[in-house]
Amino acid sequence: MSESMFVGLCEIVGTSQQVAIRREARDIEEMVDRRVTPNDGIIRIMSGSRREGFRLKGSDVDLMFWPNNHRVIMEMSQSEYYNTANTALILSYSSESPPGFTLLQLPTPRACRDVRSSCVRMNGRVYISSSIYRQLTFSAESHCSTIHGPCSNGYIAEQEYDNAHCFVSDFWPPSASSWIDRCHSWPDPEIVDDIVRNGCHFVAIGHPLGPHENEEWRISFSRAEYKLVYSMNHCQLLIYGVLKIFLKEVLNQQSEETNKLLCSYHMKTTVFWAIQKNTLLHWCPQNLLAGFWVCFKLLLKWVYKGICPNFFIPQNNMFLTKVHGSAQNRLFLQLNELYKKGLACLLQSPSIRSYIIDVLYNPRLFICTDESIIRSEVHYDVELVTQSKLCSLTCGDISQTTKAIHMIEQYVESPMTHHQVVMIQKLATSILQRTSFLLQNMNNDTGVNKQMYIADKLSCHMLKLAAKFGYVSDMLYIAMYYYKTLRYREALSFIEMTKVKLAQPYLMYNGHVDRVRYTEAVGGQSWSSKMRQAVAEDIMLINEICYINELIPEQHSALQNRQYILVIPVFVMLHFLQFLCYRHIDTALSQAALDELRALVHHDLGMDIHNLQRDISWEILGICQQITGNHQAALYSYQQSLTQYPLHQIRTATQRRIQDIVQSTQHQYIEDLPLD
Incomplete structure (x- = not known):
């Protein structure tokens, strides 16, 4: 039965290779953003389940934003690591706050306008008010959004999003130092070092029971969490996926009184603790249901006690403000009823039910857990095309473009996976295209014939180079350039070539593809060959x-x-x-x-x-x-x-x-x- 669930969850969540493609695309996207964002710009990263590699239906998009030239330090001696002429320093002061929360003090007046406007004075010191900062950043966003915890929540078309405006620290918070000492068996020491080296964030929400709720900030370990999820094996990830599905389709459907008490973060926390405590000897496809049951029992125990210890700061009880009193008792009774049913409680999940029933009806059914059989070559190609869209340069500034080119040079010299090669190739294509039109825009205004001639030659060369290792649709950028420079017949020759390729029955576009014809035409070929012959994307x-x-x-x-x-x-x-x-x-x-x-x-x-x-x-x-x-x-x-x-x-x-x-x-x- 566990094997059937493994196969089913690979279809719902993705195979390990599909998840790896999604993660690598996000990692490259973040790397590009960090390298090209100016010192006074805003850094944006994806967090939450999508960053972890999930693409569950109905899940929202979580984004974090912070000013690049602001840094939180844990003590004043750490200021020596920064050039205070171009970096605003903020001091974390947690002695008066509940575990997992802190005040942020502004020791000097140097800061951006929103930060200065959010300041309040307490006990002779200046602090940044989380509630004021949250309101200011919220006001700058779409009028269609609403405040949800530390985030602005809204929809773009049918896609829900949560935007969290925060601050970053390059240092690990002292209140989480015990976590480092606790990591004996999981995660590996190099992952622990990487997590600690990358610090934490501070999101704009205070503790409801804290002495300064409107001024306090919550310590966020978002980056640490996705690195921990990355370090899971695929079976562990799928167990986490089962818990997320079970929460949405079963636990949160019990009653209106309890349907908002538990969240996905609680599910993630149970998996972290279960793995670290070695509660299961082998996390493998054959033990997938056993792993789910271990986590469910741990959750039941926490609800009974009214204590959900944060994985990084266990003193931070995440049930403190919601899971208590009559609501806690009601939730425990509901979970206990599910516990009495044993693994049959999973039959209440519409997404999971069929994978269990198939085996119950046919106990001798052989289930193959080989991922190369679960998913075909075409599935991976579709995933790679979909995720590679993230790997493009969306700025029109020549200095940022130059930074991106230098970054690619460095990346090419380092070891890369097959997927990373494709994504860097896609990024290089977009950079060449942007640079070509930037050059044309810049030199079109000079009126200097020789300069315009050289720029034109360079632009044409870059666009043709991009088309050589780009998609079928990338030839249209050449046609655009020729049209813009009044060479209509040359433009039409590339338009006609593109038109012929776009008419092929095996074309992959917008996630649509005839799998049989695609496999017959380009199956087994190099990815570069597939891109040039059979893949198109939007302009x-x-x-x-x-x-x-x-x-x-x-x-x-x-x-x-x-x-x-x-x-x-x-x-x-x-x-x-x-x-x-x-x-x-x-x-x-x-x-x-x-x-x-x-x-x-x-x-x-x-x-x-x-x-x-x-x-x-x-x-x-x-x-x-x-x-x-x-x-x-x-x-x-x-x-x-x-x-x-x-x-x-x-x-x-x-x-x-x-x-x-x-x-x-x-x-x-x-x-x-x-x-x-």
């Missing part, structure tokens, strides 16, 4: 860089609303470029391209245009129709764009285009009036 335009003059209003509108990229479906961009180029060569072919674009936008059912990209797709159709003078059709397209989910924040541009059409129509009407 990403950085809004600080001009690629196509016709899209400048949309890019400006997006930037005004802090949206830094436009993501355009590859088939929409193909027809758009074809239309723009043929306008200068053959009006009949230009109209044919427009007809194809119109048919795509009007009739696509989500295969070639994702629902979240319909705003920009209708907009582009409207632009083409407006160029041809078909104002009525353009007006309809723009109005359709306004009705879509505003992912790209282009509404200002759309409204201006509508206004232009209305005004020009009125002007034309007045001109056509008879003089008498």
Whole structure:
């Protein structure tokens, strides 16, 4: 039965290889962000279950943000490690706070505006108020979000997110020093050293029972936690996955009184303690259910006692404010009823039930736990393409681009896994493309012919180099460049080559692929070969860089609303470029391209245009129709764009285009009036 559960959970959670691909993509994304973010910028990292490698349906996206030039120190002597001319230091002062919480003192007035505005004076010292800081950072975000604990919570389309604005420390907190001494069997010493060396974070929430709830900050071990999860074997990770599913589908469905008492963090904590205490001799597929039961019994014991010890600071009882009194008794009775049922309690989980029933009906069923059989080559290729999208440069600044190039040089010289090679290759492609258009933008304004000629040669070379080890769709960046530099026939030659490749029945795009034809066409080939022949992705335009003059209003509108990229479906961009180029060569072919674009936008059912990209797709159709003078059709397209989910924040541009059409129509009407 455990083996059946292992196979089922590999389908729900992913195999160890799929999880590794997700993690490596996030690690590279974070590394890029850290290297290219300026000293006065904001660092962003992903945390929570997605960072750990999960992709469970309905899970939210957890992000942490902190000012790069602010650091928390544990004692003033640590200030010697920083250049205080460009780094604001914050002192942790935890003597008056409950375990796991601290006050943050600002010893000098040097700090960013939000920090200075959050300061309060207590006992002659200046402290940063967590409640004020949380409110200030929340106010700067979307009006659609709400405060949830230390985070701002909201939705982008149907995806829930939690954004935590915090501070980082390069030092391990003294209150967690006992954790280092406790790590005899797990994790390994090198992982412990890495965790301690990377310090901790401080998130803006105080302890409800603390003496200074509005001023206190919670110590967050988010980075340490995902490194611990990384160090688990796959069976341990799947047990953690079972607990998360069991929490959502069973525990939190018992009653309204108890459905918010337990959370995923409690499940993670039980797994950490169970592994460290060696409660199971062998964490393997054959013992998966035994591992789940060990963790469930530990949780039951904690609920009975009303004590859930934080893994890093055990004195911090995470049940203290919620799991007590009548609610605790009710929760214990519910868990105890499930305990009495034994492993049969898992039958109450819709996601897990079938994997147990299959074995109950056929006890002699042989279950193979070989991951290479559970998942095919195509599954891994889809995962790799999906996760590699994260590995791109989304800034339009030449100095940041230069930093990213140096970072790739360093990375290439170090040992890399196969997945990392692919992701670095994808990152290099995006950097070459951004740099090409940056150079063109910069030198187009100089008017110096020789300089423009050299920059043009360099840009063309970089774009062609990117296409050599990029996706099929990367050839469209060459076409964009040629169109922008008025070389329409050259642009069309690359458009036609791309069109042929995009028409192949084995193309992988947007997670869709005919697995049989894909395997027949490119199965067993090198990843570089697959990328060039059979993989396409959407076209990403950085809004600080001009690629196509016709899209400048949309890019400006997006930037005004802090949206830094436009993501355009590859088939929409193909027809758009074809239309723009043929306008200068053959009006009949230009109209044919427009007809194809119109048919795509009007009739696509989500295969070639994702629902979240319909705003920009209708907009582009409207632009083409407006160029041809078909104002009525353009007006309809723009109005359709306004009705879509505003992912790209282009509404200002759309409204201006509508206004232009209305005004020009009125002007034309007045001109056509008879003089008498």
